[in-house]
Amino acid sequence: MNHLLEINNLDVKFDTDEGRITAIENVSISLDQGKVLGIVGESGSGKSVTAKSIMQLNPGNTIYNDDAEIIIDDENVLKFTSNNDLKKIRGGKVSMIFQEPMASFAPAIKIGHQMIEQLMIHKPLNKKEAKDISIDMLNRVGIADAEKRFNQYAFELSGGMRQRAMIAMALSTMPKLLLADEPTTALDVTIQAQVINLMKDIIKEFNMGVIFITHDLGVIAQVADDVAVMYLGSVVEQGPVNEILKNPMHPYTRGLINALPDINNLDAPLTPIPGNIPSPLDRPNGCVFRTRCPHASKEGKEENIKMGLVEVKPGHWLDKCGVDCGKK
Amino acid sequence: MSKNIVSVNNLSVSFDYQENFLSKKQKIKAVNNINIKIKKGSFFGLVGESGSGKTTLGRAILGANKISTGNVIFHDDDRDYDLTSINSKEMKEYRKKAQLIFQDPYAALSPRMTVRDIIAEPLEVMKITNSREETDEKVREIASKCRLNLEHLRRYPHAFSGGQRQRISIARALVSNPKFIVADESVAALDVSIQADILNLLKQLQNELNLTYLFISHDLSVVAHVCDIVAVMYLGHIVEMAPSRDLFSNPRHPYTKALLSSIPSIDPENKSKAIELEGEIPSAMNPPSGCVFRTRCPHASQDGKEENIEMGLEEVEPDHWVDRCGVSCG
Ligand SMILES: Nc1ncnc2c1ncn2[C@@H]1O[C@H](COP(=O)(O)OP(=O)(O)OP(=O)(O)O)[C@@H](O)[C@H]1O
Ligand SMILES: Nc1ncnc2c1ncn2[C@@H]1O[C@H](COP(=O)(O)OP(=O)(O)OP(=O)(O)O)[C@@H](O)[C@H]1O
Ligand code: SF4
Ligand code: SF4
Ligand SMILES: [Mg+2]
Ligand SMILES: [Mg+2]
Numbered sequence: 001m002n003h004l005l006e007i008n009n010l011d012v013k014f015d016t017d018e019g020r021i022t023a024i025e026n027v028s029i030s031l032d033q034g035k036v037l038g039i040v041g042e043s044g045s046g047k048s049v050t051a052k053s054i055m056q057l058n059p060g061n062t063i064y065n066d067d068a069e070i071i072i073d074d075e076n077v078l079k080f081t082s083n084n085d086l087k088k089i090r091g092g093k094v095s096m097i098f099q100e101p102m103a104s105f106a107p108a109i110k111i112g113h114q115m116i117e118q119l120m121i122h123k124p125l126n127k128k129e130a131k132d133i134s135i136d137m138l139n140r141v142g143i144a145d146a147e148k149r150f151n152q153y154a155f156e157l158s159g160g161m162r163q164r165a166m167i168a169m170a171l172s173t174m175p176k177l178l179l180a181d182e183p184t185t186a187l188d189v190t191i192q193a194q195v196i197n198l199m200k201d202i203i204k205e206f207n208m209g210v211i212f213i214t215h216d217l218g219v220i221a222q223v224a225d226d227v228a229v230m231y232l233g234s235v236v237e238q239g240p241v242n243e244i245l246k247n248p249m250h251p252y253t254r255g256l257i258n259a260l261p262d263i264n265n266l267d268a269p270l271t272p273i274p275g276n277i278p279s280p281l282d283r284p285n286g287c288v289f290r291t292r293c294p295h296a297s298k299e300g301k302e303e304n305i306k307m308g309l310v311e312v313k314p315g316h317w318l319d320k321c322g323v324d325c326g327k328k
Numbered sequence: 329m330s331k332n333i334v335s336v337n338n339l340s341v342s343f344d345y346q347e348n349f350l351s352k353k354q355k356i357k358a359v360n361n362i363n364i365k366i367k368k369g370s371f372f373g374l375v376g377e378s379g380s381g382k383t384t385l386g387r388a389i390l391g392a393n394k395i396s397t398g399n400v401i402f403h404d405d406d407r408d409y410d411l412t413s414i415n416s417k418e419m420k421e422y423r424k425k426a427q428l429i430f431q432d433p434y435a436a437l438s439p440r441m442t443v444r445d446i447i448a449e450p451l452e453v454m455k456i457t458n459s460r461e462e463t464d465e466k467v468r469e470i471a472s473k474c475r476l477n478l479e480h481l482r483r484y485p486h487a488f489s490g491g492q493r494q495r496i497s498i499a500r501a502l503v504s505n506p507k508f509i510v511a512d513e514s515v516a517a518l519d520v521s522i523q524a525d526i527l528n529l530l531k532q533l534q535n536e537l538n539l540t541y542l543f544i545s546h547d548l549s550v551v552a553h554v555c556d557i558v559a560v561m562y563l564g565h566i567v568e569m570a571p572s573r574d575l576f577s578n579p580r581h582p583y584t585k586a587l588l589s590s591i592p593s594i595d596p597e598n599k600s601k602a603i604e605l606e607g608e609i610p611s612a613m614n615p616p617s618g619c620v621f622r623t624r625c626p627h628a629s630q631d632g633k634e635e636n637i638e639m640g641l642e643e644v645e646p647d648h649w650v651d652r653c654g655v656s657c658g
Pocket of ligand 1: 014016021022023041042043044045046047048049050059061099215280
């Protein structure tokens with residue numbers, strides 16, 4: 001069976017005043033219908049850029065490599081040029097929930113109006129039909145008084161409600177693929193728990209594929225089937241969420257897990273990952289993690305390593321370097 | 329038993345709020361009849377959801393928010409400062425002793441100041457030092473305690489990572505040699521790998537410099553790890569307060585229970601044990617009467633008797649305080 005989404009050998013670079021930045025290097029991931037792939041990693045690791053590449057939403061200074069592929073329904077999105085092609089993905093087959101909640105809604109347009117407009121671009125519906133679908137969707141995401149909310153502006157809603165409205169808008173076109181970029185990060189934990197449960201129900205009901213981006217390993221553990229761990233633009237470890245979180249092998253994945261304060265063991269010391277995340281302008285050559293890795297070799301051989309994932313157990317992929325150098 | 333350094337007695341802080349100039353003036357009670365005692369040398373945690381009044385309480389203790397009713401007393405070694413009757417000369421002294429750690433100095437300060445100037449500014453504003461040499465000496469001393477090196481002092485903050493910037497902001501708060509620190513979401517913006525480093529630094533400085541912290545955070549796992557005592561706020565009220573271990577192993581108030589159960593577990597097999605709360609957090613402008621938590625509480629009674637409850641903490645075990653309502657209806 002073909003995958004719903006397949007990304008092959010993706011590099012993304014940005015031309016900036018300070019030089020050329022490598023935001024993504026050699027990323028390959030795939031996703032099937034009905035599955036949730038979590039992407040975790042710290043700030044600047046390239047999570048949002050990956051999602052925006054799928055939607056072709058990166059700005060004009062973006063450079064993709066020639067052999068990169070982002071395949072949805074047998075078509076390489078990176079080769080799309082016409083607006084008609086792009087329309088098939090943006091808001092059609094693919095919907096995105098943005099990291100910044102206010103970014104999805106234009107401030108001066110009522111929520112309902114935006115939902116209707118978006119729907120009518122992508123589906124052959126009249127206004128009445130589009131309105132019915134929108135209100136039904138607002139109801140389904142648990143917004144009480146959906147008819148009333150329909151006529152409000154985004155800033156009039158609380159954070160949790162705005163997030164739900166955003167989810168409703170993203171889902172109203174019945175996308176096959178949902179890209180959710182930190183959809184719960186701005187929420188308080190009790191509201192986050194509500195939104196996560198809601199999303200899980202809807203994902204199941206609609207049988208979509210979902211890329212769920214977050215820096216919170218706890219959230220990943222709760223929602224994802226598979227997880228990809230990113231560091232400075234590279235995926236360093238990938239596999240079923242249970243396997244990766246219980247049997248992490250890459251020094252970075254282990255470092256992330258050890259740095260988390262564990263609520264069930266208050267005596268455990270807090271262990272930071274030493275050093276700082278390098279600037280993307282000074283991306284280390286060879287193994288990207290070597291400047292902070294406790295297992296880096298003395299002789300610095302990881303400067304010359306070529307990164308790349310190998311399958312160390314069925315379904316468990318690990319950066320080559322992690323396999324070669326990672327000591328227990 | 330160590331002594332109290334801060335006593336907060338029946339403290340309320342209200343703000344005037346007007347949606348636009350035509351609408352009626354309303355009052356927001358951001359902090360409502362709060363009583364806490366902070367022991368010298370403790371790491372006192374304050375948790376609760378957005379808008380619950382954490383920052384307002386912290387600022388009131390620092391004398392940065394007007395107190396509506398009640399009082400705040402800072403107990404220095406040789407004298408007390410009562411913030412309701414403090415004069416401006418005493419306020420100047422008090423500011424040296426009680427400091428705030430900015431969440432992000434890069435956002436709060438001029439990008440044209442060097443790190444040295446950022447750290448030195450409080451010394452100059454408060455006229456603590458008498459010469460540039462003395463200022464430099466103090467800046468170097470605190471910078472090295474915060475693990476910044478001398479070369480960093482000449483640079484500008486934009487050149488630093490989040491973790492380094494947070495060390496700059498800690499150094500700035502500590503340079504005047506304060507005794508009491510309010511750390512408001514001091515690690516919220518940091519990546520986990522660096523967050524642990526800053527928390528360890530705060531702990532270490534506490535021991536070296538005999539500091540007392542009021543540590544404000546919405547992250548319960550962080551609070552559980554660093555604080556000795558924790559107060560849980562909801563809509564301007566403290567609903568529960570206890571030594572950390574007690575609170576996390578034996579939460580009593582329905583809100584504390586829900587909050588703890590909502591922390592997503594990193595164990596994928598340990599799914600959705602979250603106690604789901606109904607609905608949204610009510611607006612602080614229009615809080616529920618009686619028990620403020622009743623609109624979301626899974627244990628609220630059918631007959632609505634919590635509409636008429638008067639809130640207030642009771643000691644249910646030594647040092648473990650729970651809102652009365654939590655005791656009677658839970
Ligand atoms: N338009 C752009 N021009 C230049 N650099 C960019 C651009 N967009 C992103 N970057 C850089 O690419 C890198 C990856 O950014 P990205 O936004 O994907 O990170 P992220 O993993 O989503 O981080 P966060 O958790 O902070 O959202 C960063 O170093 C970022 O500064
Ligand atoms: N200067 C002000 N004027 C009017 N209302 C205010 C002011 N400062 C705070 N408030 C209101 O008081 C309430 C408590 O706010 P506060 O900032 O103390 O909450 P918090 O617990 O720190 O929240 P957060 O976690 O979002 O920082 C909120 O309803 C807020 O809108
Ligand atoms: S290659 Fe070396 S530096 Fe890189 S992750 Fe493996 S052990 Fe660490
Ligand atoms: S008084 Fe009633 S509504 Fe309030 S916390 Fe207690 S049980 Fe819940
Ligand atoms: Mg991002
Ligand atoms: Mg606050």
